[in-house]
Amino acid sequence: MKSAGSSLELYQYDAFLFDLDGTLLDTADDLGAALNSVLRANQIAEVTSEIYRPAASNGAAALLEAGFKELWPSLAQAQLIKQLVDSYAQNIAKYTQCFAGIEPLLISLDHKKIKWGIMTNKPGFLTEPLVAAIPALKNAAVVISGDTLEEAKPSPLPLLHCAKLMDVIPARCLYIGDAERDIQAGKAAGMPTATALWGYIPSDAEALTWKADFNWRSPIDAFNHI
Known part of the structure; x- marks a missing residue:
């Protein structure tokens, strides 16, 4: 396991693959706004970003559990998930933006003609309108969602599908994500992996236990790998 700056050796790849929420895009405030709209509708106190941000990469159910807390197991979960998703879809990119350093990274990849794509659960x-709303993502070679195939992460199949579409071998394709399932999927696909420590990780200490090949505190750390 290597951290940024731990070695002078350069690692260069033919393609980069990124998770979306918590890696390329800071979507937490839009997701949090959707969560708080559901909480308000159910006469539950709204929550702050300290509560919803760590859950932002883990799906609607995780967000709702963070908001409803001990009440969550006894509630009509499917109905509340639909309410949250509907609210989020109506305001999908109101606050969302690229994390600092992502845009120059993608521009550099484009200039060097290195393919890059997106694989999200x-x-x-939701993926398609969100990606379309962010100009910096317009050159993605491939965009694969959690329901594109029959399996999603931590299955390696979506990542292998991305590599095939980009015509690169998995071992030369770096996958970057901010959740344990990202690292699990990348390893299972035979790809080198990097943890986006700037994302919605539970903690640095826990993220390091995922044993990614690299652990980056900023997208700028990726420049040494181009």
């Missing part, structure tokens, strides 16, 4: 009906 977000469902396609």
